[in-house]
Amino acid sequence: MLVxxxxxxxxxxxxxxxxxGDIWLRKGGLIRLDLDSLASRRGILRWLLDPEHLQVRKSKE
Incomplete structure (x- = not known):
């Protein structure tokens, strides 16, 4: 994990x-890269989530 x-x-x-290519993370965003090793620098981008995808929504009761 990198922060x-x-x-x-x-x-x-x-x-x-x-x-x-370029990757642009928005403030509060998350990204997943799978790497075999840091030395290889050949990771696979699995997902990139904007803050809107991470918001907790209250259920209507």
């Missing part, structure tokens, strides 16, 4: 996913 601030976290995610 950080922008723009460093988005840049680290882009490099760890092979550096094939």
């Amino acid at each position: 950080g601030h922008e723009p460093d976290l988005s840049q680290a995610a882009a490099q760890l996913s092979g550096g094939l």
